[in-house]
Amino acid sequence: TTHRKKIIAGNWKMNGSLQANAALLQALAAGLQVAAPACAVIVAAPAVYLAQIQALVAGTPIALAAQDVSAHDAGAYTGEVSAAMLAEFGASHALAGHSERRQYHGETDAAVAAKAAAALAGGITPIVCVGETLQEREQGQTAAVVARQLAAVIDLLGARTRDIVVAYEPVWAIGTGRTATPEQAQQVHAALREQLQHADAQDVCILYGGSMNAANAAQLLAQPDIDGGLVGGASLKAQDFLQIVAAAR
Numbered sequence: 001t002t003h004r005k006k007i008i009a010g011n012w013k014m015n016g017s018l019q020a021n022a023a024l025l026q027a028l029a030a031g032l033q034v035a036a037p038a039c040a041v042i043v044a045a046p047a048v049y050l051a052q053i054q055a056l057v058a059g060t061p062i063a064l065a066a067q068d069v070s071a072h073d074a075g076a077y078t079g080e081v082s083a084a085m086l087a088e089f090g091a092s093h094a095l096a097g098h099s100e101r102r103q104y105h106g107e108t109d110a111a112v113a114a115k116a117a118a119a120l121a122g123g124i125t126p127i128v129c130v131g132e133t134l135q136e137r138e139q140g141q142t143a144a145v146v147a148r149q150l151a152a153v154i155d156l157l158g159a160r161t162r163d164i165v166v167a168y169e170p171v172w173a174i175g176t177g178r179t180a181t182p183e184q185a186q187q188v189h190a191a192l193r194e195q196l197q198h199a200d201a202q203d204v205c206i207l208y209g210g211s212m213n214a215a216n217a218a219q220l221l222a223q224p225d226i227d228g229g230l231v232g233g234a235s236l237k238a239q240d241f242l243q244i245v246a247a248a249r
């Protein structure tokens, strides 16, 4: 009994090829035609494939996301891709601050917030990723870490916070096959919801990510504050991803 429409977003990470993308999207589109999704369905693809995928998803319910977005509008930022550029190629969303970007590319809370702001300014909905490491969880810092990560975004965006999507992705659950229990996830989602509520953004969708699969999705998605999933590995297999989509209603 929520008015928040669920979202299932696949994060392909640095995977794919022209041939593999076409095969995967054709299988997804076919599956979604047989069983129309009750949720929004998004795929986050490497930026170079956006043009290909824009054409392939036309006329399907599949929306397109980038995996990253520049904090800058334009200029001397070699290698970066702006929100306006992503929008030109059909992206409606972009991940911001995925843990792999924070970990391997040194993205700070402030940098992630700047990316979220630039995305919104360029007409792209940022999917802001937050989550604690295993060490932080074991030290009892989970609530403080995710609150700090989200606060950086709320502080910069202010009233525009209501236009973002949040993804809670415990780092220890990403790509490990070790998923958070529905109770563990719900606890963090409820805290994030409360923080969003204070920013007058209680209707923001909060996705769970971290080894979500066809077997565990339904239980996670049944939690009151889990509004969808951000799916890595299982998003590369059409049947698995379709089963997760079917579990979101």
Ligand code: PEP
Pocket (backbone or CB within 6 Å): 011, 013, 169, 173, 174, 175, 176, 177, 209, 210, 211, 212, 230, 231, 232, 233, 234
């Ligand atoms: C992710 O990349 O955001 C993710 C959650 O990956 P996985 O589902 O493979 O854990």
